[in-house]
Amino acid sequence: MAKHETKHFRGKVIKIFILITILPLLIVSISNLYLVIITRQKNISEYQHLALDNAGEKVLNYIDEKSDGLNLIISSPIGSLHSLLAKDTLFLLINSFETSRPNNLDFIDKQGNLMARIDKNRNIAFNRLYIDELTSREEVGGETDNFIKENNIGTISVVEGNVFGIPDYKTAIAGEQYIGSQEFVNDKPVIRMASPIKNEKDEIIGAASAEVSLDNVDNIIKQMKLGGEGYFYLVDNNGRVVGSSNDKLVKIASNLINVQFVNKLIKGEYVEKENLNNFNITEKNTIIAGKKIDKINWSIVSEWPIKDAFDVIGNIMLLSVIVTVVVLMLIVVLGIIFTRQIIKPINTLSRGAKEISQGNLDYKISLETGDEFEMLGSKFNEMVKVLKENRKLRDEFVFIAAHELRTPVTAIKGYLSMVLEETFGPVPPDIKKNLDIVNSSNERLVRLVQDLLEVARSEAGKMKITKKELLIASNVETVVNELKSLSDKKGIKIIYEKPDKKAAVQADEFKLKEVLTNIIGNAIKYTLKNGDIKIWHEKQDGFLVTHIKDHGIGMTKEQMEKLFSKFYRIQTEQTTEIEGTGLGLFICKEIMERMEGDIWAESEAGQGSTFCFKLKIVNNG
Numbered sequence: 001m002a003k004h005e006t007k008h009f010r011g012k013v014i015k016i017f018i019l020i021t022i023l024p025l026l027i028v029s030i031s032n033l034y035l036v037i038i039t040r041q042k043n044i045s046e047y048q049h050l051a052l053d054n055a056g057e058k059v060l061n062y063i064d065e066k067s068d069g070l071n072l073i074i075s076s077p078i079g080s081l082h083s084l085l086a087k088d089t090l091f092l093l094i095n096s097f098e099t100s101r102p103n104n105l106d107f108i109d110k111q112g113n114l115m116a117r118i119d120k121n122r123n124i125a126f127n128r129l130y131i132d133e134l135t136s137r138e139e140v141g142g143e144t145d146n147f148i149k150e151n152n153i154g155t156i157s158v159v160e161g162n163v164f165g166i167p168d169y170k171t172a173i174a175g176e177q178y179i180g181s182q183e184f185v186n187d188k189p190v191i192r193m194a195s196p197i198k199n200e201k202d203e204i205i206g207a208a209s210a211e212v213s214l215d216n217v218d219n220i221i222k223q224m225k226l227g228g229e230g231y232f233y234l235v236d237n238n239g240r241v242v243g244s245s246n247d248k249l250v251k252i253a254s255n256l257i258n259v260q261f262v263n264k265l266i267k268g269e270y271v272e273k274e275n276l277n278n279f280n281i282t283e284k285n286t287i288i289a290g291k292k293i294d295k296i297n298w299s300i301v302s303e304w305p306i307k308d309a310f311d312v313i314g315n316i317m318l319l320s321v322i323v324t325v326v327v328l329m330l331i332v333v334l335g336i337i338f339t340r341q342i343i344k345p346i347n348t349l350s351r352g353a354k355e356i357s358q359g360n361l362d363y364k365i366s367l368e369t370g371d372e373f374e375m376l377g378s379k380f381n382e383m384v385k386v387l388k389e390n391r392k393l394r395d396e397f398v399f400i401a402a403h404e405l406r407t408p409v410t411a412i413k414g415y416l417s418m419v420l421e422e423t424f425g426p427v428p429p430d431i432k433k434n435l436d437i438v439n440s441s442n443e444r445l446v447r448l449v450q451d452l453l454e455v456a457r458s459e460a461g462k463m464k465i466t467k468k469e470l471l472i473a474s475n476v477e478t479v480v481n482e483l484k485s486l487s488d489k490k491g492i493k494i495i496y497e498k499p500d501k502k503a504a505v506q507a508d509e510f511k512l513k514e515v516l517t518n519i520i521g522n523a524i525k526y527t528l529k530n531g532d533i534k535i536w537h538e539k540q541d542g543f544l545v546t547h548i549k550d551h552g553i554g555m556t557k558e559q560m561e562k563l564f565s566k567f568y569r570i571q572t573e574q575t576t577e578i579e580g581t582g583l584g585l586f587i588c589k590e591i592m593e594r595m596e597g598d599i600w601a602e603s604e605a606g607q608g609s610t611f612c613f614k615l616k617i618v619n620n621g
Helices: 002-068 086-100 128-136 138-150 167-173 215-222 260-267 311-357 372-420 429-457 472-482 484-489 509-526 557-561 584-594
Strands: 072-074 104-109 114-119 124-126 156-158 183-185 188-199 204-213 231-235 241-244 276-279 285-293 298-305 468-471 493-496 504-507 532-540 543-549 598-603 609-619
Touching: 002 086, 002 188, 002 215, 002 231, 002 285, 002 298, 002 311, 072 086, 086 104, 086 114, 086 124, 086 128, 086 204, 104 167, 114 128, 124 128, 167 188, 167 204, 188 215, 215 231, 215 241, 260 285, 260 298, 311 372, 372 429, 429 472, 468 472, 468 509, 472 484, 472 493, 472 504, 472 509, 472 532, 472 543, 484 493, 484 509, 504 509, 509 532, 509 543, 509 584, 509 609, 584 598, 584 609
Parallel strands: 072 188, 124 156, 493 532
Antiparallel strands: 104 114, 104 204, 114 124, 183 188, 188 204, 231 241, 231 298, 276 285, 285 298, 468 504, 504 609, 532 543, 543 609, 598 609
């Protein structure tokens, strides 16, 4: 039978060992894989949006660069562009052209008349007003001729026409920048841009309108890549493609307004910094993200096929499976070896536990393995010794609690109740008031006995704490008044220095009074006749520290180390007549810790003692 049990136990140990090692391993592996996937998703999202922001910034910079060349201010107080001299108009036209490099550039006066034009071949056309001026002033014409030669100007011709109703002119002359929709000229994408021309008084005197090529915008988008198959494309406010990094899937000038994601993005219904799993224009499952460039009302989209985006996860999963299998095999082998090593000492410990469970506290375990099991056996024996001591102390305490505390407290409670109920006759009001104080103190004593019995039954000492905001001064005064008869009997004067302002703490009112009663009561017990006890408070780092100083017998360092232990009492010739269970200060410490405070003592033999406890301040006023 014993052999069968040993085999059964060995099998259970192996199973448990494998379970407690494999389960965490599987959890860690699955968690790591999950974290890798989540991290990859996050990286994809961050990378997509970073790339979108970068591309959007480049596109916007290109547009801004072009529009900056059209923002002109004439350092003259003239009221209209046609008042500018021909040569000044020519210089301004060339400089603006050199800055913005458009396909063509028009100067328009306030009435919508075309005043000057230059194309990408540097051919210039002037309004007849300027042509007449150039031909009528030889000194100006000579200077202008030199300028034309130095800047490689092509032909000079006449331009006429009025663009008063055209959107680019109307927007610019109203003081706003104009950026038009994408158009195609000679199969090349272009946009029309316009800006107001102002004089030195910041008055609008005309407009500059230019046709700008979008080839460079397409080049910006073509440089954007996502993994092996991801791509970007840029659409205008009508859904037409302005630039694409994948011409096979998304062609320039194709209209994507009916693509759901593009449509939402243009309408402003898509939340930026959000990635969506969707089907792209090729109906492949794709991670899609987008960004709207509000200034020009264009939108840029990135699409990354999920298979390509998560391709790296497959390699990680394969590696994880290989590592997991190898580790599992190693765990099984180690489990068998481990089981053989622990069976014998565990059987010894099991026999010892059985003896102790049957009440044989004289049993000693003998293990000579030279390792942690031998140490465990030694600790086991030490534990048995402590159990014996605890059982002895417990028996002593139960005897004291049952015969010395419970019976008199119950008797006092009964007699007080009868007196207060006037069973023995009428009670004068002033006496009844004092008896109420006595009865209140006795009620707390009854509850204290219950706490003591609870501590005796449980090593942990469970007690219920209900914290609330309390004024500590009123509680101190209550306890001092309740103990006044004891202090008066010994001629002891209690000096209480109230805080300057109301000091509220977070505490259980009953438990706080219990602590105060215990400490002040001890101070009265151990202070010599006609002595004094001082009580005061001070604030320290958000806590209110209460000090209770007596002029008693004091304590040695060794005595103070055991002061807050269960059932500890200082045994000297001076304390033989002082009654107590040795649990008061232990309970005080338990109470203070449960109220998130602390308690300690400062003392020297023959010099008296100062007991201190601290509680969190609620009201700093």
